[in-house]
Amino acid sequence: MDGPLVGTRVVDLSQYVAGPYAGRVMAGFGADVIKVEPPDGDPVRHWGPFAGGDPNPDTGALHLYLNQGKRSVTLDLDTADGRAVLRELIASADVLIESFRPGALADIGFGYEQLREEFPSLVYLSVTPFGQTGPYAQHHAWEITTYALAGMMSITGEPDREPLKNGGYIGQYGAGQNAYIATLAALWERGVSDLGQHIDVSVFEHVTSLLEMTDMYYIYGGAVYPRAGNGARAAWGIYPCADGFVGVVSGPLRRWANVATLMEEPVLATERYQRSGAQAELRDEIDALMLPWLITHNKEEIYQKAQALGLPFGYVSTPADFFKNEQLQYRGFFHEVDHPVAGTMKYPSVAAHFSDGLWESKRAPLLGEHTAEVVASLGHDRASMERLAAAGAFGGAPNDRRPTKGAAR
């Protein structure tokens, strides 16, 4: 099965998480994604943990996941020859992804305005913390910065403690997901107009757009949405169990009696606890009635038994739990992928079954693995390649890699 993006070439200059994640999805659906990296690689290659333990630019977890299915070309864009090769690559591309500080690519001749006349059908995707314009455009941000500004931290955590960030890179993954949607929409429109354009995706705006209805509290009602911790009422939040934590979600009130059945605690089904509002008013009492059963049962068992009673429970899943869950195995969500250095591991794939397939899981490239093959495909013969290499267009020779920054981490 040919993926829907087979025949689409993407030059991916982006680094860290957001832009590379958009490129990962494009590659999974068949695009030829060429990751153009500085000679010592995308900085994310130096973030551990690493397969095998020791720092290695080819085996970091984030890199292996985010750069699945891409080819890697190293170019030193500080050299005129490196920039010349990039220009040739862009000439062959449908999409360019970049995540530099706004204006940085223009400084070396690759701003959108500089490219669009020569490459009118190029879709130029910028994914940055604050977007290309506006008073914060030149501000610096890591995940926590945009998370804070967007209002997500102020609603996460306990009201009498400090605001809390979610673990991981939700802001950046989401910006990448938005970037994928926006790029495909641009390619869809290009099919009619033959014209590309500049898409400006902002991590800050993505996280702000995730605020469920807390912005509407202010827009509609002039109120500030509070931090509520693990929930203001009983049976709607995170509880301990024998082997971890479960999400007790009691669902519609008409199913409350099923909670009593599940937890073998008939008292919970009495009028005192079943009436509307009881879960908020009698939180401590209800918690005390639920806990003895919860802490003597395992999370997967609680989840399965609750669901059998129509209760929308969940549990705090770890990767180990993913691999034990029958449903995820049934759907074949994890794909075994082999990698010459990192070895064979199971990778998350695509979150849907398509009637025509469409997705293929492949491995991440070694740093610079495809430099020679890609540059040759641009029409460079051996002599030309040697001249470029001597001029430092590809950085140092592969054996001459600088020590990774990850070693210090």
Added chain:
Amino acid sequence: MTSTNGANNGGTRDAVVPSNITMANGRTLPLREGQQGPLTGLIVLDCSMVWAGPYCTKLLGDLGATIIKIEANRQVDSIRGVVIPPASAGPLYFDNDIGEDPWNRNGYYNKYNRNKLGMCMNILMDEGRAVFMELAALSDVVVENFGGGVFERMGYGYDVLRSVNEDVVFVSMPPSGNGGPEAKYVGYGVAIEQLGGIVARTGYLGDDSPMKTGINYGDPIAGMHTASYIMTALMHRRKTGRGQYIDLSQREATINWVGESVLEWQMTGEDPKWIGNRDRYMAPSGVYRCTGEDRWLALAIGSDAEWSSLCMAIQEPELVTKFPTFDARARHHDEIDAVIGAWTATRDADEAMGLLQQFGVAAGVCSDSKRVVEDPHLHARGFWPAVDHASVGPHILAGPAWTYDRTPSAVYAAAPQLGQHTEWVLREVLGKSETEIAALTAAGVLENTPEEVLKQRAGG
């Protein structure tokens, strides 16, 4: 299936702004005032409710697609709120006033359903079923997010839709996907974010228990994935002429956003940890109290150079060499936090952010809902467009995360009142006559007031 007509761009780079859409039934549909974007011309039939499905169709509508949302008066979208709420229902209602039609005044619904055409129609009655199938026949995409198998049992499986629309893209998005032992499981976003691996990494450093996130993540993550996959399927359709059945799992979508943790576990055998606002690769990283009530500044230091900048900014130059490396800073994190906290304690959060950013430090105010809605950067970028809602009047809404230079995305219309566009869609999209519409009304298929309210009125 559909094509757009209108002014040719004549070789300029101006957006091709069509004035109408030629639909599969041969009719011409005028675009709504302000409707524009790269997906103009696509028609999406939206049977989804609450947050996940509507999030997906909000994204497609912002990009210019025509979204026809169908609700039933027996089951209005539950994010319209309780149909008969108490008068004190609160700030989600415009001006804190539930008004005469509270189901049209709820900010949660009105945020995610902008740009959509709203129909209220009983699609389980024969007459409603016939109308639905006519709409399905001319739609590019049909989206539903009922529980596993429910929509199919209502008589609207993929095969049924395909019998009238061979190349339709049909999306189903139950919590754990269709098929398999958990196909019929029920799930709210609050459970999906746990099942999807986000919560296992969220919590205060040193706490025994992880922490719920501030929103119900499962829904928007599923919505964004679904929009991604719809676009993918449409590209596939353009190439091959084939439609698609997309069977999404909300849990799997969520796992995709913590993908690296799956590999980390295979590498180390260790479960994820919650480490508060700290970071595995950056130190310091945290939030620091500023002047005012519950005002905080967040920052993270991603390199030794950034550390020097921070020390200069807060006038603690001796700390540059005292903690020169990530390892040193991570070991002495508490001590460093105390120094930064002492500096922020006497400063306004916005001023502190401005000063630190001048030094290149990744600092940001922990905005509350007021500050983010008033944020000057977001306003400068036009992120809070205004719409005029038929029940509550003008208000602003959060825009999308993207800006296009040639085919601008737009928030051009407020969310529909329940059934606001029922007759418009019947007339303009399907070409129904006034007589036919009257017959549907008489049959009880069309009713724009929630059933509960009608009963109360009849009883009262």
